Amino acid sequence: MNDATQRAVPDRLEGRWTSYLKSWETLLVAVAVFVFVINALSSPYFLNAWNLSDATFNFTEKAMIAMAMALLIISGEIDLSVAAIIALASTAMGVALQYGAGTPELVLVGLLVGLLCGAFNGWLVTGLGLPSIVVTIGTMSLFRGIAYIILGDQAFTGYPPSFAWFGQGYVWWVISFELVLFAAIALVFGILLHWTSFGRTVYAIGNNPTGALFSGVRVGRTKFILFLMTGLMSGIAAICLTARLGSTRPSIAFGWELEVVTMVVLGGVSILGGSGGIPGVVLAAIIMGLVTFGFGLANVPGIVMSIFVGLLLITVIGAPMLWQRLRERSA
């Protein structure tokens, strides 16, 4: 074997263009187009620039968090406390408001609380070595619990108009600030994950944390940064959401953590870590936004939409697995 003539290993195999057709993103694009067409056909109000612009608010805030969550899940961890971070950050902004904070201070408070919460999660997971799925269930109760202690059944209102712009303002024509912000965040995370060595180590950790550690990757530090990013994105989402609603209640963004995770998984990120990408998650966010909007136009209540999302989640994950099993069996 050893004396066989040495042959060079090529860098890449010739990719067939059909392999692009089979990719997850292509499937998502098809679904998005399908939903778009169905919506357009079923409602005369759908193809209206302002209506479509309104529809983006259905997903932009969640999708911002989903960007960071995608990296976190690819690295093999998860953060279920993101919605609670929103509640705590929003409450903190409300408190700051009571002390006469202006818009810049409010923004600063929101970002800072998000970062602190992320740091706390990151420390529990990487510093103490605890499993993130349980720890963030704990911090989820803790963060929202603090919001409840501060607010009880009260609400903070009276945010300044300049602050409201973050949630209600438009940059140009129908293009909202939130949409632009989301696009920018998606771009940053896309570049970070796919084009930098940081992104590469995220994949390495997700596929094999021990192997990554043994390859000199600073696993703990990387994961800590990812928790920090997720916290920060939750803080940004808290600013946008608070500004959009104009008020803070402790139940704000309740249940969002599962929607964000659904978005990420639907976007083709493996819940087991190691694979997936930003474009898929962006597409999944758009699909979820379109579906919500379409159902809204058709006067279908939001809860029915949740059936659809649930079924979509199970089918898109399950169908390829089932298909592969059937093929293996027939082979």
Place this chain on the structure above:
Amino acid sequence: MLHQARPATADSQAPANEPVLALSGISKSFPGVRALSGVSLELYPGTVTALVGENGAGKSTLVKILTGIYQPDEGAIRLSGDEVTFPTAYDATQAGITAIHQETVLFDELSVAENIYLGHAPRGRLGFIDRGRMNRDAAAVLKRIGAAIDPDARLRDLGIASKHLVAIARALSVEARIVVMDEPTAALSYKEIEELYALVERLKAEGKAILFISHKFDEIFRIADRYTVFRDGECVGAGLISETDHDALVRLMVGRPVGQIFPKREAEIGEPVLTVSGYSHPTEFADIGFELKRGEILGFYGLVGAGRSELMQALFGVTRPSKGAIRIGGEVAVIRSPAEAIRRGIVYVPEERGRQGAIAGLPIFQNVTLPSLSRTSRQGFLRLAEEFKLAREYTSRLDLRAAALDRDVGTLSGGNQQKVVIAKWLATSPKVIILDEPTKGIDIGSKAAVHEFMSELVAQGLSIIMVSSEIPEILGMSDRVIVMREGRMVGEYPREKVDAETLVRAAAGIGGNDAFRK
């Protein structure tokens, strides 16, 4: 449940020349490897058949087929002449085949008795587990193999050797005609091994057919009656032990004369590169001190669990020592993480290739460049062309066989994965390369390539620490050998003054070789 001395009637009446179990034409493939191709094997009642072969020869795959873990792609299994299949492990047990597996098949949270009887616990009224009877039966089985273990103890509280005895007890707790033992003595002490041999003799007397898998030749010649040799997934010979000898078996096993396996070439040995002194860990090793010179291959021999891997992982910064110092090139170095070790020029090729070495899921080239990303990227941005260049350079030096460098490393065979791991480290231009069981479980071709490459590396001025449990490899490759036992150094020998017996005695703690022992 227990089947003490009375042999099964069917077995005692069967003539010895009629196999109780016959495998023919068995083939099994996995993605990237053909583990077995058309092998056959026969087991006779009251007979110990040794299955011999190097790591990766397909022995464990065969065991898994026999016990219903894997299904063969082709071939037939005949039990007393009738063709059978074992869709699950349960079916194999029902057919009277029991096995002591190489990996311990045990559960930390269950009690010893529960571990022994999981899947076939004695039931009382209403179908509930009869704990009293289960504990009594377990105690009887344990006593039979001479193990003083409380059946009610929780498994997690036992040591490795005791766990192994529980695994043996588990295999003997079912009424079986065929007992498969996959390297049963690997984790046992001298005394326990003697007791195991006695047990094998008793099982033989009871008329059981025993398949005994081992690397240790003295063991094979001591207890086996017949042998079958596997090489690279094929059956290359079988017969009576009394009609063969050591050399003949080794030749069959490796397929070439013994002297040619290890191509260690003389390299110039220079100044010390790495000096370790008083190196200790709270639980894993103590008082380790040695010097590694430029161009030297330093072998570390010892039994499984002697603390060699733990020592190497501490040197690599995975775990922290409690005491002691390391000097690299005369300069004191504190290594707190693998990243630091790599920067200091120490790299580690781990024993557990799948878990610690290769990162399955990432393409080959990304595996190679992972520790070198700071060199192949610019301001944190990846440069794929640079990555491919680096990966191409080092994988070609190791003669990697793969479809393309952008394929998932998980699709490669064990030997080629190992080449990727080594390529990954060479790309960091290290000074010291630690190889932990570098050829475990890889095919002969890759093995020779790894050995040849080691010679090449030291010739270029690198230094190598090689942990190995294979005596021929240690003897063939090392310039110097250090033996460890129970976390301590118990001997250090230059190449020309060491032989297999010395190593075995020192590692097992027999005789007066404890030069370094306090």
Place this chain on the structure above:
Amino acid sequence: MAKLLKSRELLLAAVIVLLLTAIAWRFPGFVRPRNLANVFNDTSILIILALGQMMVILTRCIDLSMAANLALTGMAVAMLNAAMPGIPVPLLIALGVLLGAALGAFNGVLVWKVEIPPIVVTLGTLTIFRGIIFLMSGGAWINAHQMSAAFKAFPRAPLLGLPVLSWIALIMIALMAVVITRTPLGRAFYAVGGNPTAAVYTGIDVGRTRFLAFTFAGALAGLSGYLWVSRYAVAYVDIAGGFELDIIAACVIGGISIAGGIGSVGGAVLGALFFGVVKNALPVINISPFWQLAISGSAIILAVAFNARAERKKGRLILRNREAAA
């Protein structure tokens, strides 16, 4: 006896006793047997659900859909009762258990046969179940006056000094203790979660075992569905919303390892009771009930940290490896 109460459970029990003592120091009324019985009764449903979740977690899975399952079966039995008050309560309970088991089995099949990760499956079914409730009920509530008297009275009916609800919880605890420690299936839960590869070697069908865990957990959620709806005498889409995480939290506080294979019935019960004590004590000691969430969150984090420390202690200990059987 000491062996039955492993340190984790003992410690948690001590914490609960300590908590009770602290409360009793200022408010002796709280620890009167009558009140403690009330606390237990109040925690009964959480205990039953935690027992179900425990089976699932033992097999290294997780069920996020238990609360939604509870809500769906609760709505189903409530609507059935409202439409046909003649159906006897035991039959309704049986139907609830069956429906719950079927929903659990649906999760189980997806995990077993389609091999979707459990967290994804139950994340999906969680929203699907809630949606189905809406479709069934049209978003309407089933209120107390629509339910038959027998339907509402059953869990409250006193029996030997305790309400039937408490008795059901006690029976479930006893039943689970037997299943977990005395049946091959119970042992298989530990084997599958503790070491799935090795479980295959012992002839255990890992997928099937997980399927059964999900099915049983579903059955318990179905039982809880009836109990919840009849106890609070109302059924609507969002009942027990967010409760799925409380159930997991009770298990985690009870020392059941999310990594599978570690945990006990006693732990699950104590974990749930801890919740019950805190929840019932807050109004007594004049702390706003809004503190409850933060307290349980902190308790979860502390419990996980403590369990992780306890598990980390086991090492290979080569140097002291002298205990080998000789």
